[in-house]
Amino acid sequence: MYALLLTLALASTPRACYPITQDADRDGYARAGALAVIIPVPGLYCPAGYVPASGDCDDDNRSIHPNQRELPFNGVDDNCRDGADEVRWVYSATPANTPTSARMLAIINDEDAVRAGAEDRLYLHLEYSPLASAELTTVLSPLKVRDVDWDAPFVSLSLGGLVSGDVYRIRIRFLRRDVSAAGGVTYVRVTGLSPWYYTMTVGGSALERARTDIVNLALLQADDSDSGLVGYAGLQRDGTRYGAASDEKWCSEFYAWSAGRFTTVGGDDVWEVLGAFGGNVRDNSHLGIYARPGDYMAVNDHGHSTLLLAYDVSTSPARLWTVEGNYGNRVEVVTRGVETVNALGRLHESMLR
Ligand SMILES: [Ca+2]
Ligand SMILES: [Ca+2]
Ligand SMILES: [Ca+2]
Numbered sequence: 001m002y003a004l005l006l007t008l009a010l011a012s013t014p015r016a017c018y019p020i021t022q023d024a025d026r027d028g029y030a031r032a033g034a035l036a037v038i039i040p041v042p043g044l045y046c047p048a049g050y051v052p053a054s055g056d057c058d059d060d061n062r063s064i065h066p067n068q069r070e071l072p073f074n075g076v077d078d079n080c081r082d083g084a085d086e087v088r089w090v091y092s093a094t095p096a097n098t099p100t101s102a103r104m105l106a107i108i109n110d111e112d113a114v115r116a117g118a119e120d121r122l123y124l125h126l127e128y129s130p131l132a133s134a135e136l137t138t139v140l141s142p143l144k145v146r147d148v149d150w151d152a153p154f155v156s157l158s159l160g161g162l163v164s165g166d167v168y169r170i171r172i173r174f175l176r177r178d179v180s181a182a183g184g185v186t187y188v189r190v191t192g193l194s195p196w197y198y199t200m201t202v203g204g205s206a207l208e209r210a211r212t213d214i215v216n217l218a219l220l221q222a223d224d225s226d227s228g229l230v231g232y233a234g235l236q237r238d239g240t241r242y243g244a245a246s247d248e249k250w251c252s253e254f255y256a257w258s259a260g261r262f263t264t265v266g267g268d269d270v271w272e273v274l275g276a277f278g279g280n281v282r283d284n285s286h287l288g289i290y291a292r293p294g295d296y297m298a299v300n301d302h303g304h305s306t307l308l309l310a311y312d313v314s315t316s317p318a319r320l321w322t323v324e325g326n327y328g329n330r331v332e333v334v335t336r337g338v339e340t341v342n343a344l345g346r347l348h349e350s351m352l353r
Pocket of ligand 3: 078
């Protein structure tokens with residue numbers, strides 16, 4: 001009997017869950033600020049009477065929660081992020097980037113921005129940085145927004161002067177240009193800052209181009225997850241594109257799925273995916289030299305794994321940018337400390353399809 005109990009205990013992992021009493025509208029998200037309790041659970045699931053996530057900014061409305069798609073022009077923050085009616089970036093698995101430029105589409109969802117645009121007074125602030133030095137952000141002067149169909153408004157942006165094979169983040173804010181009677185010009189904010197748009201410029205070699213493809217495919221999945229389209233949302237799996245099974249090794253499956261189209265990487269759990277790298281596995285020393293976008297990292301004592309975006313030297317100590325499957329049952333772009341890394345799977349030319 002003791003042996004059986006011990007086995008059950010080992011099969012459980014601690015997980016943060018929220019009492020269902022903290023989820024008044026029963027949409028599966030506890031109210032923002034709710035306190036978690038740590039419960040040993042088998043797999044990923046919180047037991048009956050608990051929900052697995054919090055951050056619900058309107059716990060009286062089932063259609064508002066952190067995994068909701070932001071609805072345009074309603075003045076409501078539907079997804080509990082980035083304010084009401086924020087810009088929606090259009091992601092693609094193959095964005096029209098070049099080695100030195102990134103091209104982006106941003107859908108305008110805000111009434112005030114459309115009104116300023118219809119009056120030909122709409123400008124935007126654009127700021128960007130490579131993730132490898134993310135704190136060193138460049139802000140451009142106000143750019144005039146032109147050639148927009150105000151019935152279905154979006155802006156097309158091209159950002160040049162970038163470095164080949166690097167991951168960047170970009171965000172914008174809309175401004176209205178006002179001219180006073182005396183002729184003074186001011187730019188008034190009409191929207192908050194958009195969410196960050198993440199993308200990778202095209203790499204130079206076949207291997208570097210494969211990294212670009214892998215990263216941009218994974219970033220598309222993160223955007224889908226932000227819209228509530230894929231990923232686990234409670235007890236039913238809906239991440240069918242990852243082929244995840246109910247015993248949940250979703251982080252490694254996400255990496256194998258993203259990299260597997262372009263390389264021979266395959267496998268299910270963390271150890272299998274690491275095994276696919278053969279002799280191209282290193283420990284966590286000198287990550288700043290060896291780690292490149294699209295590489296694989298086992299983290300948290302091999303209990304989790306990630307797809308690397310950048311080694312960021314703009315903070316001290318340096319940190320890692322990653323896109324992670326099964327991050328709170330979602331795909332997310334996150335930062336993590338170098339000390340959490342156990343092993344690095346380095347993509348190699350011999351692994352290309
Ligand atoms: Ca709720
Ligand atoms: Ca909205
Ligand atoms: Ca929002």
